[in-house]
Amino acid sequence: MGLYRLVLRVGDMAALARPGQFVNVLTGAGWDPLLRRPMSIAGIDGRELQLLYKVVGNGTAAMSRWQSGDEIDLLGPLGNGWDAAADGFPVLLGGGAGIAPVYYLHKELLRSSTAHHLIMGSRSTEEHFLQHDPHSGISLSTDDGSAGVAGTVLDALHDLMEAALIPRSGLSLYGCGPPGMMRALADFAGQHEMDCQLALEEIMACGIGLCQGCNVAMRLPGNTPEHSYHQRYRLSCIDGPVFKAKELVTWQI
Numbered sequence: 001m002g003l004y005r006l007v008l009r010v011g012d013m014a015a016l017a018r019p020g021q022f023v024n025v026l027t028g029a030g031w032d033p034l035l036r037r038p039m040s041i042a043g044i045d046g047r048e049l050q051l052l053y054k055v056v057g058n059g060t061a062a063m064s065r066w067q068s069g070d071e072i073d074l075l076g077p078l079g080n081g082w083d084a085a086a087d088g089f090p091v092l093l094g095g096g097a098g099i100a101p102v103y104y105l106h107k108e109l110l111r112s113s114t115a116h117h118l119i120m121g122s123r124s125t126e127e128h129f130l131q132h133d134p135h136s137g138i139s140l141s142t143d144d145g146s147a148g149v150a151g152t153v154l155d156a157l158h159d160l161m162e163a164a165l166i167p168r169s170g171l172s173l174y175g176c177g178p179p180g181m182m183r184a185l186a187d188f189a190g191q192h193e194m195d196c197q198l199a200l201e202e203i204m205a206c207g208i209g210l211c212q213g214c215n216v217a218m219r220l221p222g223n224t225p226e227h228s229y230h231q232r233y234r235l236s237c238i239d240g241p242v243f244k245a246k247e248l249v250t251w252q253i
């Protein structure tokens with residue numbers, strides 16, 4: 001299934017947004033769905049905010065029926081956003097609907113003329129809206145081989161290193177995607193001692209730290225004798241959604 005693109009006129013809110021942040025969207029006026037749905041900001045253009053989303057259930061199905069001119073209730077921008085000043089050559093990796101926060105960062109890096117490489121992965125070609133062009137900094141991967149590299153975003157990353165289109169070391173990885181991809185990225189970054197930030201799409205409810213529903217287990221130093229709930233866990237909505245991979249308990253993501 002393809003990705004939907006939604007452009008919202010948000011006025012002054014647009015000026016506050018940073019790549020990696022999200023908005024929490026009320027998808028219906030009634031009781032169902034009761035909770036807002038978190039959506040990463042995929043880009044800002046003037047006073048407009050862009051979302052990219054996949055229809056998976058009630059909320060996103062309702063969004064897909066919105067018409068031009070509808071008025072939408074959303075909270076944001078929420079969350080911390082990427083640390084775009086991390087050392088190393090930036091490689092941005094987005095999988096499936098996880099492309100949104102990575103795509104926004106890509107556009108900001110283009111705007112500031114910062115060299116980087118964007119790798120977008122999906123099941124097949126219908127989900128892609130860019131062209132595979134590794135020499136100009138954009139690589140695609142598909143599970144079925146219908147566009148770009150056949151395989152995962154990590155296969156595409158290996159190919160780029162082999163072809164010397166990106167450095168072999170000193171990379172700074174920025175990833176967002178399904179849990180399997182996030183774990184693979186965290187493992188890869190750990191093995192190669194690379195800086196890696198992950199934007200988690202942890203299921204969440206309020207989005208503002210009240211409900212405590214989106215807790216994320218943190219890796220603690222081995223010599224920590226006693227630790228409280230507050231040391232052991234962070235909330236994805238206000239402490240994240242972006243975390244350093246090395247700080248996460250990766251089986252949990």
Ligand SMILES: Cc1cc2nc3c(=O)[nH]c(=O)nc-3n(C[C@H](O)[C@H](O)[C@H](O)COP(=O)(O)OP(=O)(O)OC[C@H]3O[C@@H](n4cnc5c(N)ncnc54)[C@H](O)[C@@H]3O)c2cc1C
Pocket residue numbers: 022033037038039040041051052053054055056057058059060061097098100101200201202203204241
């Ligand atoms: C910070 C953040 C940013 C996100 N950004 C995007 C985005 O840019 N584009 C996008 O398409 N989606 C994004 N998501 C996921 C999106 O919020 C969910 O897909 C959406 O809430 C599903 O709502 P629904 O009513 O359509 O489906 P529901 O009926 O609520 O759920 C349908 C199915 O999707 C699963 N699901 C629900 N929420 C999530 C979730 N957060 N992660 C994984 N599976 C889930 C449910 O377990 C269920 O199997 C983001 C989530 C978070 C936390």
